[in-house]
Amino acid sequence: MIPLSHVIIFSLIIFVIGMVGALSRRNVFIVLMSIELMLNAVNIALIGVSSAMGNMIGQVLAIFIITVAAGEAAVGLAIVVALYRNRLTVNVDSINLLKW
Amino acid sequence: MSWAQLFFYVFAVLGVIMSLMVVTRRKAVHSAIFLILAFICFAATYIIMNAELLAAIQVLVYAGGVVGLIIFVIMLVKAEEDEVKQTHGQWIIAAFLALLLVVEVAFIFLGSVAQKTGHLAARMAQVGGNTEAVGVVLYTKYLFPFEVASILLLAAMIGAIVLAKYKLER
Incomplete structure (x- = not known):
């Protein structure tokens, strides 16, 4: 079996890559994809813990996370489409109406 | 080291490489293609960790559904081409936070690892x-x-x- 610490480190690396992408890219699609990567990192950690602990609860939680990620992608992309109709941009720097 | 372990590390390294490509590519379509490859690598590691159902769901829902939706919207929305600057000033804060998180969690999990109970x-x-x-x-x-x-x-x-x-x- 794979040691749990290696699975957690793998998940951590993916989460950190997604976090840096979500915080630092300007293209809104790449920000959304980075958020998907972060959600997937959580899935990897849950499945690794489920495999190491020997019960199914981690896999059931991963199914719920996949549900939430699908809903998040649909709503996020709808927001992008609505935003593009109003502002004609997909650059997160120019979407700053609420920034102080 | 058994074959399953070897394949886990191969797919883990491939997944990390594909994830890095997702966040560093200039065009969003290229990122989406690398995202599909990353999700398939993650699905392979799920199979090795005894989660065959989730591997199938991963390929169907993520690689098929979510990335397909993202590619459709990329085609609907015209992005600015040949932008010089792809990142904004937050990347220093982002890199610092990422480093902090890696050090913290790696420290915790390399020190005390929960043992297998079943x-x-x-x-x-x-x-x-x-x-x-x-x-x-x-x-x-x-x-x-x-x-x-x-x-x-x-x-x-x-x-x-x-x-x-x-x-x-x-």
Whole structure:
């Protein structure tokens, strides 16, 4: 079996890559994809813990996370489409109406 | 080192490389293609960790559904081409936070690792396989969260339609 610490480190690396992408890219699609990567990192950690602990609860939680990620992608992309109709941009720097 | 372990590390390294490509590519379509490859590598590691059902769901829902949706919207929305600067000033803060998180969690998990308390494959074989084992837990102990998740999906669907349709009605 794979040691749990290696699975957690793998998940951590993916989460950190997604976090840096979500915080630092300007293209809104790449920000959304980075958020998907972060959600997937959580899935990897849950499945690794489920495999190491020997019960199914981690896999059931991963199914719920996949549900939430699908809903998040649909709503996020709808927001992008609505935003593009109003502002004609997909650059997160120019979407700053609420920034102080 | 067994073959399963070897393949886990191969797919883990490939997944990390593909994830790095996702966040560093200039065009969003290239990022989406690398995202599909990353999700397939993650699905391979799920299989090695005894989660065959989730590997199938990963390929169907993520690589097929979510990335397909993202590519459709990329085609609908015209992005600014040949932008010189791809990142904004937050990347220093982002890199610092990422480094902090890596050090913290790696320190915790390399120090004290929870030991194995049961063998998952044997337990799944009693019920009849991975899908059956997940189904039994999902439809008995987690039935109420399952129904809540379905309502969440319904709300997300209605919300997405309303948000994307808003301007068309005038």
